[in-house]
Amino acid sequence: SGQQEGLSVINPDMVGAIGFSTGGFGVEYGDKMSSALDITYREPESFEGHLSGSLMGASLGIGQSKGKFSQLHGIRYKRNASLLSSLESKGEYDPNFFDYQTNMIFKFSKKWKLSFLGNIAINNYKFAPVSRETNFGTSEDAKQFKVYFDGQEKDKFETYFGALNLEFRPNKSSWFNMIASGFLTNELVAYDISGEYWLDRAGTTGEGNPDNAIGGELGVGRYHEHARNRLKISVMGLGFSGHTALNNHSFSYGFNINHQKIMERTREWELRDSAGYTLPSDGQNIRMIYNMSSNHDISTTRMAFYLADTYKINSSLGYFSLNGGLRFSYWDFNKEFLVSPRINLAFVPERNNSLTFRFATGLYYQQPFYKEFRRPIVDPDGNTQIVLNNEIKSQQSLHFILGGDYTFRAMGRPFKLTGEAYYKKLNNLIPYEIDN
Secondary structure, three states: OOOOOOOOOOHHHEEEEEEEEOOOOOOHHHOOOOOOOEEEOOOOOOOEEEEEEOOEEOOOEEEEOOOHHHHEEEEEEEHOOOHOOOOOOOEEEEEEEEEEEEEEHHHHOOOOOEEEEEEEEEEEEEEEEEEEEEEEOOOOEEEEEEEEEEEEEEEEEEEEEEEEEEEEEEEEEEEEEEEEEEHHHHHHHHEEEEEEEHHHHHHEEEOOEEEEEEEEEEEEEEEEEEEEEEEOOOOOOOEEEEEEEOOOOEEEEEEEEEEEEEEEEEEEEEEEEOOOOOEOOOOOOOOOEEEEEEEEEEEEEEEEEEEEEEEEEEEOOEEEEEEEEEEEEEEOOOEEEEEEEEEEEEEEEEOOEEEEEEEEEEEHHHHHHHHHHHHEEOOOOOOEEEEEEEOOOOOOEEEEEEEEEEEEEOHHHHHHEEEEEEEEEEOOOOOOOOOO
């Protein structure tokens, strides 16, 4: 998402409705293996505005509606410097995160509507470490690790997103959407940090006697970490979706295609110097204890199509709603073709229409994105090079969801109580690392 430790991609001040599914969601929600979050931004009814601020940032929102046009804008700014000052690594922390979002809607007529959703996020992370002190070990064997730093780290994560949607509603039983979207991200990680460290045996008391306190130096050394990493990704998409009601059936269908261009340049290394020689040492050459390089330019295309039908039945027992759908996906990078069947059943008993019982099952996939199919390969000399794994498979999940809802009124207000139990079997999970 390009956000790093920054702001959430969702601006809560612009949200009008939230729908969340822990599993068993329909085919229109795409290829995700665990859950789905459905966010709808508000359409303001008149002029509105808000402003809030704190020691860590501020937010501003403006909305306006007049005639056929409505617009909603939100700006957020956040700084984490005061929070990060409590970490073990002492230094100058200056991370700042900026986010601008807009949702604009123009209604040509009752049948035609054009909307635009936009997002700009610029997140900067600056760090100049000074010192670090860490204590570890046991009460009988306590150790102390001290480091004094020189250098700094500057990271930048930029994200730009836009989606243009044209909606056509010819009648009450049908609607059609055509959507064009673009996503751009630019990530830059650059640091040169050197450190001189001391590893000491911390002063401890032997058997509770302060006179038996021991300490002493265990080792000294120096290291230098360097990185110049850049990642640029662009994703351009075009999609179509529709809905048609016919008798007791409601058909949903859609198709989307997106083209991805990715450029990565990575150069990392770490030099360690202990007692006057570098590690590892062969007696002749200066060798790095770690280095990694990557140089890739790739272009891939993903396609997906889905079809679903909701069949509704009124009987003497109650109201039944059965939704069944199929989703097909293809990715030309690993030549993987996926078929995802999904079924949802809901029942409202005739005796008590305040109750709803639900059952859902389905086979779900989540296709990997770029950082998930990078594979480090280490040669005999210890050099690490990144290769792309074009045999990677999508993560898979089999869902079984059983739930129910109970609606009632209390204290003059409507309430809904929801209970749900689920079982998910996960396959082909892709491990990952969290750095820094």
